Amino acid sequence: MNFNKIKQQDNDYIANTYARFDVCLVSGKNATAISSDNKEFIDFTSGIGVNSLGFCDKGYVDAISEQASKLQHISNLYYTLPSIDLAKNLCEKTGYSKVFFSNSGAEANEGAIKAARKYSFDKYGNHRNKIITLVNSFHGRTITTLSATGQDSFHNYFFPFTDGFEYSIANDIQNFKSMVDKNTCAVMLEFIQGEGGVIPLEKDYVKQVVEICKEYDILVIADEVQTGIGRTGKLLASEHFEVKPDITTLAKGLGGGMPIGAILFSEKVSSTLSFGTHGSTFGANPISSAAANYVIDKISNDEFLQDVSQKANYIKNKLLEISEVISVDGIGLMMGISLKTKTSLDVAKKCVENGLLILTAKQKLRMLPPLTITYNEIDKGLKILKNILEGK
Ligand SMILES: *Cc1c(COP(=O)(O)O)cnc(C)c1O
Numbered sequence: 001m002n003f004n005k006i007k008q009q010d011n012d013y014i015a016n017t018y019a020r021f022d023v024c025l026v027s028g029k030n031a032t033a034i035s036s037d038n039k040e041f042i043d044f045t046s047g048i049g050v051n052s053l054g055f056c057d058k059g060y061v062d063a064i065s066e067q068a069s070k071l072q073h074i075s076n077l078y079y080t081l082p083s084i085d086l087a088k089n090l091c092e093k094t095g096y097s098k099v100f101f102s103n104s105g106a107e108a109n110e111g112a113i114k115a116a117r118k119y120s121f122d123k124y125g126n127h128r129n130k131i132i133t134l135v136n137s138f139h140g141r142t143i144t145t146l147s148a149t150g151q152d153s154f155h156n157y158f159f160p161f162t163d164g165f166e167y168s169i170a171n172d173i174q175n176f177k178s179m180v181d182k183n184t185c186a187v188m189l190e191f192i193q194g195e196g197g198v199i200p201l202e203k204d205y206v207k208q209v210v211e212i213c214k215e216y217d218i219l220v221i222a223d224e225v226q227t228g229i230g231r232t233g234k235l236l237a238s239e240h241f242e243v244k245p246d247i248t249t250l251a252k253g254l255g256g257g258m259p260i261g262a263i264l265f266s267e268k269v270s271s272t273l274s275f276g277t278h279g280s281t282f283g284a285n286p287i288s289s290a291a292a293n294y295v296i297d298k299i300s301n302d303e304f305l306q307d308v309s310q311k312a313n314y315i316k317n318k319l320l321e322i323s324e325v326i327s328v329d330g331i332g333l334m335m336g337i338s339l340k341t342k343t344s345l346d347v348a349k350k351c352v353e354n355g356l357l358i359l360t361a362k363q364k365l366r367m368l369p370p371l372t373i374t375y376n377e378i379d380k381g382l383k384i385l386k387n388i389l390e391g392k
Helices: 003-013 058-068 081-094 105-124 143-148 173-179 203-215 286-299 302-320 344-353 375-389
Strands: 025-029 032-035 040-043 098-102 130-134 165-168 184-189 219-223 247-250 261-265 325-331 334-339 359-361 364-367
Touching: 040 375, 058 286, 081 098, 081 261, 081 286, 098 105, 105 130, 105 143, 105 184, 105 219, 105 247, 105 261, 165 173, 173 203, 184 203, 203 219, 286 302, 302 325, 302 334, 302 375, 334 344, 344 359, 344 364, 344 375
Parallel strands: 130 165, 130 184, 184 219, 219 247
Antiparallel strands: 025 032, 032 040, 098 261, 247 261, 325 334, 334 364, 359 364
16 A cells, blocks of 8 residues: 555545644554654654553563463453462562552553542542642643643633642752642642653752652652663663652563553552552553553663663764754653754654654653664764754
8 A cells, every 4th residue: 555545545434633744653663663655764752752662572572472462351350370479579569569550651640640549538538638749740641630731721611620729840940849728638740751851850950849748648640651771771760860760660661562551559659549449441451551561671771771871872962963952851861862953853854864863842842762773764864854954
């Protein structure tokens, strides 16, 4: 099928909620994808931070295939092996006590919000339900996670939204203090605002927020849907900030491309979501769990994670040599590039025309390459990007 036909069929039959780039990808190896018209693309996106190990890592494919040929699904009314292995693995490597498995980031956040409110309900009664999130945050597309998202542009059309969310200015501790009251049950934050434009929080601010929350028994929920699973050169981004949130949510990179999300509960909230209070038909899917287990085993060692940081430094230094680049924000392989004169979306479109997949976040160009991208692939991709940024 030629590309125009593919595009037409997509337009005809898929709800038109996405502005797609003009390319259809059909296969790939590590950070190199092949399109329907057989062109090669260097991948600086890994989906949107999903393909942690790139396309079709051999061991990853084997883990999925092996599980698919044994048991692809059974309900959560029965025990399954991949889910208990993954839960143990996650808890042991992160220091959390218990896990609930969802299918996406929004669902993980939705469950975290439920847990926070129930924790407070159980202990203090139903008035204590306010959740503070940050201005410019992104937490998902369900009605409640849209409410949690601190961007006005997301609070439209779908009224009424879920009550009980208030937005505090990131990195402004006075503003945060002024919003905490006797009805506050939780704060939810991204250590690096991803969709908001790759903006890291300040370490001091995070530490102070966590301290205040501890004092008033307010739960800290870290949305690590994008920052987790090695993306920043640590298994969890919280390690950079030297804090331990009460709840951490994961999704994007966790399954390496298979859909799975997770809510990690610390001891304090490990039994809050009790029997009958939460569930998911597809949650803890055996194939997704086997995939995630493989991803975790591969990335959670110092050598792998140091390599992520080294590649990130290499990329950052190369980017800063380009005169059109003002600055590069982010930690590890989660990067936002500010441009002097060019529009990020125009650049991203030109990149696609020239064999490079790259993202945008607000005014910035955004890179979330697979953690396994090779230096050869990095150099190929950066060469394309440099030529476009220098107008060649
Ligand atoms: C992508 C993202 C989400 C939503 O995840 P979905 O899997 O699309 O529901 C939530 N929070 C953050 C920080 C994200 O980056």
